[in-house]
Amino acid sequence: MKKVAVYPGTFDPITFGHIDVINKALKLFDKVIIAASDGANKNYLFNSLERVQLIKKALFVDLKFDKKKIEVISFTSLTTDLCKKYKSNIILRGLRAVSDFEYEFQLAGMNRKLNNNIETIFLMSDVENQIISSRFVKEIVRLKGDIKKFTTKSTIKSLKEKYE
Amino acid sequence: MKKVAVYPGTFDPITFGHIDVINKALKLFDKVIIAASDGANKNYLFNSLERVQLIKKALFVDLKFDKKKIEVISFTSLTTDLCKKYKSNIILRGLRAVSDFEYEFQLAGMNRKLNNNIETIFLMSDVENQIISSRFVKEIVRLKGDIKKFTTKSTIKSLKEKYE
Amino acid sequence: MKKVAVYPGTFDPITFGHIDVINKALKLFDKVIIAASDGANKNYLFNSLERVQLIKKALFVDLKFDKKKIEVISFTSLTTDLCKKYKSNIILRGLRAVSDFEYEFQLAGMNRKLNNNIETIFLMSDVENQIISSRFVKEIVRLKGDIKKFTTKSTIKSLKEKYE
């Protein structure tokens, strides 16, 4: 039973928090589809193409992850439709001790009403990575702080270019 | 002791989550005033007049609710002032297992400091309806998803027209 | 439409937190049934008869509440059966900013599955009373502390007698 999991998110940009979840997922599933969402009326720092490039450089160049087990895409459809496209019945979400449970609870509940063959699986990243959020990483870079502990080399480089 | 309850909210648009709370309130109170708020600097999908129309069509046309026990208005005043206008000492709020309690706790606390004769009553919608949020309903319609399980026929029709 | 609300709880003993909820309920309903539960395998400080007496003394003697609008009983049945017995379709629960929501969410959900004509209504006590819990009141009395801010004269007297 080949197990494919879809990991949707904004990834604006990718951080060690996301990478921790991806790392764990690779131990549990045969393939992980990392899907950068392209929602309307959201002001991203990086557009969806840039975000896909950042994820690829972080995983395959900086961290030498196994390309055969990972696919990186952007998407504008419903997540449940994306799963059907990739023959997956698993939506993967990172869980933090203080996740926004109202959002996660409703997102998983609505996705199930749309397609109850698809399950949302939550993976808890290591405690040390649970404090990392893209929002703070951008704020720290904007204020010239050091983010080496929060994301990979290539991502740091691109972030600094954005705020020059 | 004629019991009138004021049910303030955004209703942008009305969903089965709201309708569940209204249904329960009609069993407990003699009259329910559904009040669509018209707060400044909030980007609504439907303006307040449209939202009032949508609520009326959903309740009276789609679901045949009893018109005598329901009044639908929009308002720009303080909720406590609205209650005084309709001789009601009850503000009705829907409660979800993962409601935004910081908002509810402060809203109820501030309303009480403004007028401690008015009580905030919380009603818990059926668990199945707690996952429904206007925010996701709009996102699903935008992405051409099926929202039959989340709101009424006339509301679905108006939503689709908005996103054509 | 005569409105009767059932307010079930342990009341071991009654505090100003409970009394705040009762006070608010009397403004909203025609009658309030205060029901002290007598669950198995729970080690109460006061048995159910004593707790009923304490509630009566606190409300009618210390605070001169209107006896016509209040009934005080103990019960060992299902709360939903108790509601039927008193022709009430309202279970009243106090809500605190940090209530034990897992317990409240399941209790209300299970009660609804048992009888979906009966609604659970949550009333938020004034913020100042939300910190009062019977558990701490007993601990403070045991350690000879002053609990004048937390419950009524007759209850304080009975508590001190218990810990002599």
Add this chain to the structure above:
Amino acid sequence: MKKVAVYPGTFDPITFGHIDVINKALKLFDKVIIAASDGANKNYLFNSLERVQLIKKALFVDLKFDKKKIEVISFTSLTTDLCKKYKSNIILRGLRAVSDFEYEFQLAGMNRKLNNNIETIFLMSDVENQIISSRFVKEIVRLKGDIKKFTTKSTIKSLKEKYE
């Protein structure tokens, strides 16, 4: 990559809430080990042997689940040791909108410190089943209430015998 998941719990007794999680897990993994814990100083209603029998009757007799994909055991070891014994790197936990996150957060964190090859995966049961808890089911049976909506026939029968 044969996927085996260990689902530890008290199951005192099994309910539709547990069965919902098991059902979902069977769609995602090749085999599910249901492990009834036998912790010290915990007063169970059913001992561990009885609980194992109840789970088997509920799944294989009442609901005709596929025996080949399920194993039911009791255990007194560390969950991480149990995983090693069954060559599994997955601990499965049910997630509710208002789960006891302090317990889950620490349990998952401590298990990872004991063996960071083993991942805790959280599955969210359908909303309707999230309100079901063994604790309330036992309370309702004790008070002669109807629990048909909460667990299977054989479990109801055994519960009633316990409270005769």
Add this chain to the structure above:
Amino acid sequence: MKKVAVYPGTFDPITFGHIDVINKALKLFDKVIIAASDGANKNYLFNSLERVQLIKKALFVDLKFDKKKIEVISFTSLTTDLCKKYKSNIILRGLRAVSDFEYEFQLAGMNRKLNNNIETIFLMSDVENQIISSRFVKEIVRLKGDIKKFTTKSTIKSLKEKYE
């Protein structure tokens, strides 16, 4: 060991909730630096200079606080850099029963990764002040409500001028 605490926040505008935390901090530390943040892309009602003036008038004119123990500034740097500048190893945060813990947990965790000599200390304002939020105070003034219970005279005056 002279104790200096930095109290960063938006203070848009200052309320009795903030003032309660400042009051408590003055009992615990030798000096408190109140730092109004000037984050990018945030639409404040008052700009940072106005907010600094409002804080000074509220504390020193309206409430006669001791000027020697308080310094009021605005800042655009990282909070940890601000602490170094004022030789302080304490970041002070107000804690509410329903604070946004995801934000606080990540903010404190990220600050510690940036500089683990600096500690975040949380002070719980009196329960009565925990319901006060700048956001609601502005909404109530906009709707001509009375905010005497929520902030000081000079702040009320400036707020009304803004909404004329």
Add this chain to the structure above:
Amino acid sequence: MKKVAVYPGTFDPITFGHIDVINKALKLFDKVIIAASDGANKNYLFNSLERVQLIKKALFVDLKFDKKKIEVISFTSLTTDLCKKYKSNIILRGLRAVSDFEYEFQLAGMNRKLNNNIETIFLMSDVENQIISSRFVKEIVRLKGDIKKFTTKSTIKSLKEKYE
């Protein structure tokens, strides 16, 4: 202004989670009183004398902490009375992302009603230590697990002796 903080808790037994809070407190205050509570009807693994000895061995023998800045006692009085005895106006509590906020919120609120000169200060332990709880440490030792990552050498030795 000599700053003394009282750190009350059960410490049954002391863990790296407690030690992290103590470490941070020593950077902020001149002296820390570690007070092991001796509450009635609580079944501790170690009695209060043993717990005091364990804390002393862990801090002074295993970790060579500075004895001049630390005092270790057991107490059976109200925490507010204990503070008065040691001329301290600070109660120190560890804060976790998923602390039991109902307990902390009420404990701090009740202590303030008993003596509003005494402030409760919350310190957030490093994320890695937030998952450590005495309850799980005891369970893991009972099940012959390795707890080197959770507490100090002498504490491990005493725990193993208890479970032989």
